[in-house]
Amino acid sequence: MDQIEAKNEILARIKAGKPELHPLPDVPMYPYNGNAMEDFISHLLGFDGKAVKFKTRGDALKWLSAQPEMELDKTLVYSSAEGVTGNVSEENIADLHNAHEIETCVTEGEFGVGEMGSIWVTDESLRHAACALLSRHLFVLLDGTKIIPGLHETYSRINLRQHQYGSFYTGPSATADIEAVHITGAQGPLSLTALIYNCADAPVVPELMVNPNADTSIYTKSRFDNKC
Amino acid sequence: MKQVNQVKLGAEYIAKTAHREMHDRCLWAARMRRDKVAASIPEWEEMRELASEIKLHTLSNLDYYLEQFAKNAEANGIHVHWARNAEEHNQIILDIFKAHNVKVVTKGKSMTMDECGMREFMAKNGIEINEADLGERIQQLDNQRPSHIVMPAIHKLRSDVASLFARTLGSDPKNDDPHYLNSVMRADMRKKYVKVDAGMSGANFGIAETGGIVVCTNEGNADISANLPPLYVATMGIEKVIPRQADLPLFIRLLSRSALGLDMTQYTSHYHGPRKGQEMHLVILDNGRSERLAAKEYWPVLKCIRCGACMNTCPVFRRTSGISYDAIYMGPIGIVLEPSYDLYKYARLPYSCTHCGSCGDVCPVKVPIPELVFYWRSEVVRHGYGQPTHNIEEGLAEPLLKSSSNLAIAEKLGLWALRHIPESIAESAVNPWAKAHKDPIPPEETFRQYYNRVIKPGEEKNEKSDQ
Numbered sequence: 001m002d003q004i005e006a007k008n009e010i011l012a013r014i015k016a017g018k019p020e021l022h023p024l025p026d027v028p029m030y031p032y033n034g035n036a037m038e039d040f041i042s043h044l045l046g047f048d049g050k051a052v053k054f055k056t057r058g059d060a061l062k063w064l065s066a067q068p069e070m071e072l073d074k075t076l077v078y079s080s081a082e083g084v085t086g087n088v089s090e091e092n093i094a095d096l097h098n099a100h101e102i103e104t105c106v107t108e109g110e111f112g113v114g115e116m117g118s119i120w121v122t123d124e125s126l127r128h129a130a131c132a133l134l135s136r137h138l139f140v141l142l143d144g145t146k147i148i149p150g151l152h153e154t155y156s157r158i159n160l161r162q163h164q165y166g167s168f169y170t171g172p173s174a175t176a177d178i179e180a181v182h183i184t185g186a187q188g189p190l191s192l193t194a195l196i197y198n199c200a201d202a203p204v205v206p207e208l209m210v211n212p213n214a215d216t217s218i219y220t221k222s223r224f225d226n227k228c
Numbered sequence: 229m230k231q232v233n234q235v236k237l238g239a240e241y242i243a244k245t246a247h248r249e250m251h252d253r254c255l256w257a258a259r260m261r262r263d264k265v266a267a268s269i270p271e272w273e274e275m276r277e278l279a280s281e282i283k284l285h286t287l288s289n290l291d292y293y294l295e296q297f298a299k300n301a302e303a304n305g306i307h308v309h310w311a312r313n314a315e316e317h318n319q320i321i322l323d324i325f326k327a328h329n330v331k332v333v334t335k336g337k338s339m340t341m342d343e344c345g346m347r348e349f350m351a352k353n354g355i356e357i358n359e360a361d362l363g364e365r366i367q368q369l370d371n372q373r374p375s376h377i378v379m380p381a382i383h384k385l386r387s388d389v390a391s392l393f394a395r396t397l398g399s400d401p402k403n404d405d406p407h408y409l410n411s412v413m414r415a416d417m418r419k420k421y422v423k424v425d426a427g428m429s430g431a432n433f434g435i436a437e438t439g440g441i442v443v444c445t446n447e448g449n450a451d452i453s454a455n456l457p458p459l460y461v462a463t464m465g466i467e468k469v470i471p472r473q474a475d476l477p478l479f480i481r482l483l484s485r486s487a488l489g490l491d492m493t494q495y496t497s498h499y500h501g502p503r504k505g506q507e508m509h510l511v512i513l514d515n516g517r518s519e520r521l522a523a524k525e526y527w528p529v530l531k532c533i534r535c536g537a538c539m540n541t542c543p544v545f546r547r548t549s550g551i552s553y554d555a556i557y558m559g560p561i562g563i564v565l566e567p568s569y570d571l572y573k574y575a576r577l578p579y580s581c582t583h584c585g586s587c588g589d590v591c592p593v594k595v596p597i598p599e600l601v602f603y604w605r606s607e608v609v610r611h612g613y614g615q616p617t618h619n620i621e622e623g624l625a626e627p628l629l630k631s632s633s634n635l636a637i638a639e640k641l642g643l644w645a646l647r648h649i650p651e652s653i654a655e656s657a658v659n660p661w662a663k664a665h666k667d668p669i670p671p672e673e674t675f676r677q678y679y680n681r682v683i684k685p686g687e688e689k690n691e692k693s694d695q
Binding site for chain 2: 003010011013015016017018019020021022023043046047099123129133151155156158160164167172173174176178179183185186187188189215
């Protein structure tokens with residue numbers, strides 16, 4: 001098929017028929033007037049995500065290493081986060097189809113968004129997005145000083161062209177396709193936990209914050225190879 | 229070919245009480261959530277206006293932005309293809325799949341690909357496309373079209389899904405818990421992901437300035453399809469392009485809030501090229517869009533960002549379900565889109581409207597759906613495709629509304645008819661409006677008579693005192 005011909009014909013049709021030029025307005029940087037950190041956490045919890053605040057990154061790594069999802073002799077852990085060692089090597093996932101075996105993925109978020117509870121992740125921070133997407137439990141380390149109040153400002157600090165893949169992850173994978181019943185754990189991770197460090201007001205004993213109304217009814221039976 | 233009779237198909241759904249009540253309740257809940265979240269954002273109405281203006285601008289300079297988009301996308305390493313119609317679209321993708329010896333495909337939801345009949349075409353050519361969105365997969369397994377743009381199986385009860393999955397996926401027919409049904413789907417999809425050769429998705433936005441696409445989902449299915457296999461193919465209608473990165477947050481802030489009343493889609497993903505070792509293809513599709521752009525009063529329909537807010541609010545759609553439109557696009561946007569694909573076949577759709585105007589009020593980009601309904605009704609009658617009653621309606625409207633004295637006579641005639649035509653005739657099949665409700669009790673006088681007697685003298689008095 002001649003692609004040049006198709007392209008030229010489509011563009012010619014548009015040129016011939018398009019309406020009179022309308023002006024292009026500027027999009028103002030609408031501010032978000034909430035508390036970035038508080039609202040980030042409450043929105044993330046609203047999407048069934050979880051969050052823990054820490055004073056330092058070191059505290060976050062220490063807490064993480066004590067979690068059952070990180071027992072390296074029992075579970076497969078992939079990490080693209082600095083200072084966190086997993087047991088899935090690059091060789092293991094040279095074929096990404098193997099990524100479905102990963103139980104836990106640990107990665108870095110670049111920004112948080114207060115307005116939505118979203119975390120900006122990229123090909124750079126994830127290394128392999130497939131590992132994050134196919135894992136059952138996703139932990140995201142996030143610098144608390146990098147939580148931006150509104151979405152307009154967040155986009156102004158991102159250069160989309162620099163990233164082959166960049167995404168706002170907002171809670172774990174979810175669906176409401178059957179009678180609009182909200183279900184956590186559709187195709188991707190069953191849980192997403194934000195580990196927020198550099199929080200001056202973090203409690204001495206880390207506290208896992210969860211939505212009391214979150215959907216936790218994930219079926220353990222009938223999982224593919226007991227492993228999805 | 230027969231015309232689609234939405235009234236008849238809709239009546240079948242209305243008769244299924246449990247289905248209708250669930251459907252109405254779920255969609256209205258989405259509408260209420262939308263209202264609540266919209267009210268919490270002071271600039272909401274201003275954002276709708278801006279989003280509309282940005283779309284109008286882009287469409288009025290679409291050739292420029294498409295060229296810019298394609299140039300930048302190619303510079304990012306994306307293979308860009310151009311398809312004039314559905315056939316070309318499908319052939320382009322088949323050729324790509326053949327060159328890569330593709331057998332197993334997983335796919336994110338795409339109305340544009342549905343419009344091209346892509347899945348059916350691939351099946352004929354021996355390539356199995358697995359829908360990876362739960363609702364879309366349900367519809368695929370049931371050999372039925374999606375009934376809603378963002379909730380494809382919302383017209384089905386959980387028991388329908390339970391028996392469908394039992395039949396097609398071997399699940400427990402007695403267990404209709406949606407959580408269980410989701411786990412059945414999840415386990416089945418994992419079997420596909422393990423051997424997937426290529427992933428597919430649509431595109432919510434294309435950014436001309438950066439040459440990338442944005443794909444929004446809640447399940448993460450499109451993300452898995454794009455990030456796992458060595459080949460990723462996406463389709464984008466020509467109208468999906470926006471000029472700048474700075475325009476994007478405006479649309480993202482409107483999209484999911486309008487669709488489901490949620491602040492964000494769980495996965496709001498931006499693709500600016502293939503990952504290392506992967507090939508990424510993007511098909512830019514016209515398929516009648518450039519013709520729509522050239523239609524003088526109709527072209528603003530291309531502003532649509534496919535959120536589904538118009539469906540959630542529509543009193544007709546909520547009670548009749550998307551299946552009753554027997555078309556790719558359904559609900560308010562469907563009744564003004566489908567006639568542009570096939571005017572004869574969909575000539576009756578623009579009449580599935582009560583003129584409440586709600587769709588226009590909630591549309592995040594202000595597509596003037598209520599006005600476009602009238603545009604199509606005129607077109608239908610002009611082409612001679614209308615029902616006899618529609619032709620009479622259209623024929624009478626002009627002389628009636630042309631002068632106030634004609635209208636005044638008609639008002640009196642109407643009141644006379646209401647008083648004197650016996651119920652046996654007024655509430656018979658001749659008058660479809662009386663089907664589910666009785667005629668009102670005739671008032672003493674017409675509104676015009678009341679206005680002239682009571683309100684007008686007072687206003688004249690006020691005017692005099694102002695002077």
